[in-house]
Amino acid sequence: MGVMNLDQPQLLSKIAMGDGHGEASSYFDGWKAYDKDPFHPSKNPHGVIQMGLAENQLTADMVQNWIMSNPEASICTLEGVHNFKQMANFQDYHGLPEFRNAVAKFMSRTRGNRVTFDPERIVMSGGATGAHEATAFCLADRGEALLVPTPYYPGFDRDLRWRTGVKLVPVICESSNNFKLTKQALEEAYEKAKEDNIRFKGLLITNPSNPLGTVMDRNTLRTVITFINEKRIHLISDEIYAATVFSHPSFISIAEIIEHDTDIECDRNLVHIVYSLSKDMGFPGFRVGIIYSYNDTVVDCTRKMSSFGLVSTQTQYLIAKMLSDDDFVEKFLPESAKRLAQRYRVFTGGLIKVGIKCLQSNGGLFVWMDLRGLLKNATFESEIELWRVIIHEVKINVSPGVSFHCSEPGWFRVCYANMDDRDVQIALQRIRSFVTQNNKEAMGSDKNSKPYWHSNLRLSLKPRRFDDIMMSPHSPIPQSPLVKATT
Structure with missing residues (x-):
């Protein structure tokens, strides 16, 4: 084996050798976590649910x-x-x-x-x-x-x-x-x-x-x-x-x-x-x-x-x-809006039931979810720590605000239009389990303490029958208001 010449000129371009693509981001890391362990209702029911991808699958049938x-x-x-x-x-x-x-x-x-x-x-x-x-x-x-x-x-x-x-x-x-x-x-x-x-x-x-x-x-x-x-x-x-x-x-x-x-x-x-x-x-x-x-x-x-x-x-x-x-086209556009509105109401309504609110919105394929109340400290380090728990323990890929260059820690983007009704309800079930367990453990500690979740949190993700967890699509659910900034 020959000896490498340290003076040898670089063989590849700076673009090829650099990291300018931006892939070294929690936004893309969430996708990778999903790719390694993708959720499937029967083949992999404990896998990661993809809620970091802004796809619109609600009108595919049309x-x-x-x-x-x-x-x-x-x-x-x-x-x-x-x-x-x-x-x-x-x-x-x-x-x-x-x-x-x-x-x-x-x-x-x-x-x-x-x-x-x-x-x-x-x-x-x-x-x-x-x-x-x-x-x-x-x-x-x-x-x-x-x-x-x-x-x-x-x-x-x-x-x-x-x-x-x-x-x-x-x-x-x-x-x-x-x-x-x-x-x-x-x-x-x-x-x-x-x-x-x-x-x-x-x-x-x-x-x-x-x-x-x-x-x-x-x-x-x-x-x-x-x-x-x-x-x-x-x-x-x-x-x-x-x-x-x-x-x-x-x-x-x-x-x-x-x-x-x-x-x-x-x-x-x-x-x-x-x-x-x-x-x-x-x-x-x-x-x-x-x-x-x-x-x-x-x-x-x-x-x-x-x-x-x-x-x-x-x-x-x-x-x-x-x-x-x-x-x-005349049928597609209003029907698409109708389906997106319905999904938005169902998803934000499910979050409200466990005390999670979102920025009030009326477009896109996602919500801007406010989890500042779950941060141990008002820092981006705490945001990433919480995000890792959501990815690896709750098994949902959401995108932390820091990856969107948000100036305030605690905000997360959650996509809701890239899945069917059943998967949305399974995701909501996991979120409810996480918040409920966190609240129970917090009640057992100092009432003035920060959230109690920790990095080795384990949740019960036992599947339930869809009929048991499905909310009525006709029930009136108010739009979620913006939570005022905490001091």
């Missing part, structure tokens, strides 16, 4: 029924195979015209038909992940920065930073005002970064919010537009949860503000929207991401970049047929 009723929409059926050659050979990175037309029309519908979208500005990408990266490449150079209100989706650290070299600077939002974005928070983050000699190129917002499940009101959106125009920086509005809003207040797109609120100054060249069908339609595996920019240069550049992550023509063809079916 999509499946449409596909079965429209076999010609697929080029892999007897009814549609005559289009196989044409679709298999299509390579234009502009995308199928009928696909862009259908997506533009669907985007308008998910925004209440209050705005229209130009199909010529629809740019394809491999999911919202690719859409965000391509947009970041166009707006900022390596070392430049985007402002991002907290808490924010952990994947942004990968999507916008890893390969582009762009920095993300947090805008601190707090529970005292329901984590609402304010002008003061924007100005403070901007001025602090200027003191640190960071050059800003844009602001990234998510509306509806991931992980909060809340929507931005008109005044907040007007504040955002005024801010980016004053600072002459770009705005990226992530609207991938637009059609998951299930109750009032309704979702307002940034497109609606710039089209209708003519009393405020707005340079449209600074505004860019990221969208996808992963959440609204439950199609994450189809990798349908959309960039919609009001800037001609950005449209041109991101369209060229889309060559690195095109949506397959077969998928475009199917999606175009589905979204062009007016009857289907």
Whole structure:
């Protein structure tokens, strides 16, 4: 065996050798814990239940029924195979015209038909992940920065930073005002970064919010537009949860503000929207991401970049047929909202019964759960310790707030739309067992002491009959209010 030459140049790139992907996060660690021990009602009833994945499976039956009723929409059926050659050979990175037309029309519908979208500005990408990266490449150079209100989706650290070299600077939002974005928070983050000699190129917002499940009101959106125009920086509005809003207040797109609120100054060249069908339609595996920019240069550049992550023509063809079916879309959107509202009521109602409250929300596929009262200390170390108990002993994968860059320990994102009714009830049963046991043990100790749970807590996860634990879907359960910050 030869001796290694220590002076030998590095054989791999810095990206390959580094950890810029952001995978070293409790957010992804929870997924790994689930992958190692996935729950199955019969094969592995004591496994980890996946509640860290924001998937929408509540309307899968509607999509499946449409596909079965429209076999010609697929080029892999007897009814549609005559289009196989044409679709298999299509390579234009502009995308199928009928696909862009259908997506533009669907985007308008998910925004209440209050705005229209130009199909010529629809740019394809491999999911919202690719859409965000391509947009970041166009707006900022390596070392430049985007402002991002907290808490924010952990994947942004990968999507916008890893390969582009762009920095993300947090805008601190707090529970005292329901984590609402304010002008003061924007100005403070901007001025602090200027003191640190960071050059800003844009602001990234998510509306509806991931992980909060809340929507931005008109005044907040007007504040955002005024801010980016004053600072002459770009705005990226992530609207991938637009059609998951299930109750009032309704979702307002940034497109609606710039089209209708003519009393405020707005340079449209600074505004860019990221969208996808992963959440609204439950199609994450189809990798349908959309960039919609009001800037001609950005449209041109991101369209060229889309060559690195095109949506397959077969998928475009199917999606175009589905979204062009007016009857289907008109039935799908309200039914999806109805099912999400029902699941939200059932899940938050189950949490309320054991004294766990959440930030009041009306969108997304998750809740922002408040477990500050279960922390031994008001620290992120205590939050992670509690999270490990929930993962390894309660056997539920939830995502701790620290992975979302939350400024306050004790908040957790819990996804509720990626499973059936039975699994939701099993998850609630486990949470009830955990809280009940914790309360009993705490009562046996000093009443003024902190929560009594410990790292080797063991719970009885003996399965119960579904009928025994199922709550009536028709029972009125109030929405959970925000718990006021403790002192």
